Amino acid sequence: MRIAMIGTGYVGLVSGACFADFGHQVTCVDKDVGKIEALRRGEIPIFEPGLDALVASNVKAKRLDFTTDLKAPVAEADAVFIAVGTPSRRGDGHADLTYVYSAAREIAAALSGFTVVVTKSTVPVGTGDEVERLIREANPSAEVVVASNPEFLREGAAIRDFKFPDRIVVGTDDERGRKVLGDVYRPLSLNQAPLMFTARRTAELIKYAANAFLATKITFINEIADLSEKVGADVQQVARGIGLDNRIGAKFLHAGPGFGGSCFPKDTRALVKIAQDHDVQLRIVEAVLGVNDIRKRAMARKVSNAAGGNLRGKTVAVLGLTFKPDTDDMREAPSIPLVTGLLDMGAKVRAHDPVGMEQAKKELPEIEYCADPYECARGADALVIVTEWVQFRALDLARLKAEMAQPVVVDLRNIYRPEDMAAHGFTYESVGRVTT
Ligand code: UDX
Numbered sequence: 001m002r003i004a005m006i007g008t009g010y011v012g013l014v015s016g017a018c019f020a021d022f023g024h025q026v027t028c029v030d031k032d033v034g035k036i037e038a039l040r041r042g043e044i045p046i047f048e049p050g051l052d053a054l055v056a057s058n059v060k061a062k063r064l065d066f067t068t069d070l071k072a073p074v075a076e077a078d079a080v081f082i083a084v085g086t087p088s089r090r091g092d093g094h095a096d097l098t099y100v101y102s103a104a105r106e107i108a109a110a111l112s113g114f115t116v117v118v119t120k121s122t123v124p125v126g127t128g129d130e131v132e133r134l135i136r137e138a139n140p141s142a143e144v145v146v147a148s149n150p151e152f153l154r155e156g157a158a159i160r161d162f163k164f165p166d167r168i169v170v171g172t173d174d175e176r177g178r179k180v181l182g183d184v185y186r187p188l189s190l191n192q193a194p195l196m197f198t199a200r201r202t203a204e205l206i207k208y209a210a211n212a213f214l215a216t217k218i219t220f221i222n223e224i225a226d227l228s229e230k231v232g233a234d235v236q237q238v239a240r241g242i243g244l245d246n247r248i249g250a251k252f253l254h255a256g257p258g259f260g261g262s263c264f265p266k267d268t269r270a271l272v273k274i275a276q277d278h279d280v281q282l283r284i285v286e287a288v289l290g291v292n293d294i295r296k297r298a299m300a301r302k303v304s305n306a307a308g309g310n311l312r313g314k315t316v317a318v319l320g321l322t323f324k325p326d327t328d329d330m331r332e333a334p335s336i337p338l339v340t341g342l343l344d345m346g347a348k349v350r351a352h353d354p355v356g357m358e359q360a361k362k363e364l365p366e367i368e369y370c371a372d373p374y375e376c377a378r379g380a381d382a383l384v385i386v387t388e389w390v391q392f393r394a395l396d397l398a399r400l401k402a403e404m405a406q407p408v409v410v411d412l413r414n415i416y417r418p419e420d421m422a423a424h425g426f427t428y429e430s431v432g433r434v435t436t
Contacts, residue, residue, distance in 0.1 A: 004073035012083030020064035022187040027073035043387030047328040074110035108138035145177035156326030159361035171203020225255035225432025235432025258295040260323035265354040276371035300341025307382040312346035317380035320387025322356035354378035377403040
């Protein structure tokens with residue numbers, strides 16, 4: 001199969017490289033000349049474990065290449081994927097579809113022969129209809145089917161998620177379109193991945209509903225964590241106890257500082273807007289957004305309380321800045337409202353992140369960045385673990401304590417055991433567990 005992938009952001013680059021790895025002929029297209037030149041040199045603009053090697057081997061095998069001009073790759077393609085960004089629109093929380101629609105118009109002009117145009121970007125319900133309308137308006141004779149094929153991959157585990165998905169959702173009622181996308185995904189049938197065909201609008205809604213449900217699960221366990229602290233229960237055991245019920249499931253029940261990242265906040269906001277546009281109020285999803293925002297802002301107060309109630313003139317060490325491990329992504333990271341809150345309370349902040357410090361400096365320029373966790377802890381009155389990088393899971397606790405001015409640790413990811421921390425003489429706070 002010949003595939004054109006429009007947009008070399010997170011989803012486009014990972015999907016393009018994985019499709020090429022299946023044996024398809026893939027051209028990735030992006031308007032950003034610098035990005036395409038870098039990719040041609042083998043430089044990957046994002047941090048994703050395994051992606052550089054995957055890109056390199058498929059470029060070498062001549063199954064993957066990069067260009068800024070979509071005309072030739074679209075004309076030759078069996079399937080054209082639109083994987084451009086759909087950021088939150090400033091002011092109203094709606095998804096901004098400018099890039100999707102301008103890609104659709106350009107694709108329309110370049111189509112030749114039967115082609116399936118597929119939206120892979122997360123787009124509001126009904127966007128496929130508009131993409132089809134734009135294409136038919138710009139090129140009335142085009143032999144085209146517009147389908148929706150949402151992507152469920154997680155940053156940090158993107159290649160694995162792509163190659164071993166729980167399901168693949170393809171939204172089109174057109175038989176020829178289903179056949180082409182069935183062929184594109186055939187290699188995954190070996191991995192027993194269910195390929196689910198639906199109508200286009202249903203596929204578009206599945207993506208939003210999945211993300212909103214996962215965000216709800218996290219927010220639910222976070223509230224149960226707050227209650228656990230008050231009643232003397234252990235939220236991790238509560239999560240295990242409920243998660244063993246197959247109807248609930250064990251995943252996405254880790255209590256923490258609130259969800260962040262490029263998808264959950266943006267997509268839950270957009271889903272609320274889509275519903276409002278259709279005179280439906282999604283009260284649960286609205287509550288999830290509100291609870292999560294309040295939670296992220298409350299984390300600085302939690303640190304202040306652990307450190308004795310007043311942070312003025314004190315130093316706080318922050319371990320982990322990215323919204324989760326194995327990424328350099330800082331979008332909507334819980335560290336941002338946390339650090340801002342600490343600074344507002346008069347604290348001095350030192351921070352370390354294994355991969356994300358360059359990105360973090362753009363968001364949080366006013367703090368001190370340290371080369372490793374121990375340097376970060378030096379002279380600190382409290383240390384907060386914000387992102388659960390493996391590098392922080394087996395710290396030398398005696399050394400850490402020796403570096404600190406006060407042995408206070410706030411572990412927002414529950415990666416240490418309260419009894420171990422107590423044994424090392426720390427005042428230790430975590431999430432939804434007994435304080436030591
Ligand atoms: C998410 C979805 O998982 C993925 O299917 C979708 O395609 C894109 O959005 P991603 O944003 O990469 O992926 O990260 P994910 O691993 O889902 O984590 C999102 C946020 O939730 C992070 O801030 C994470 O720390 C938090 N989280 C996740 C929890 O606090 N607890 C959990 O149990 C799981």
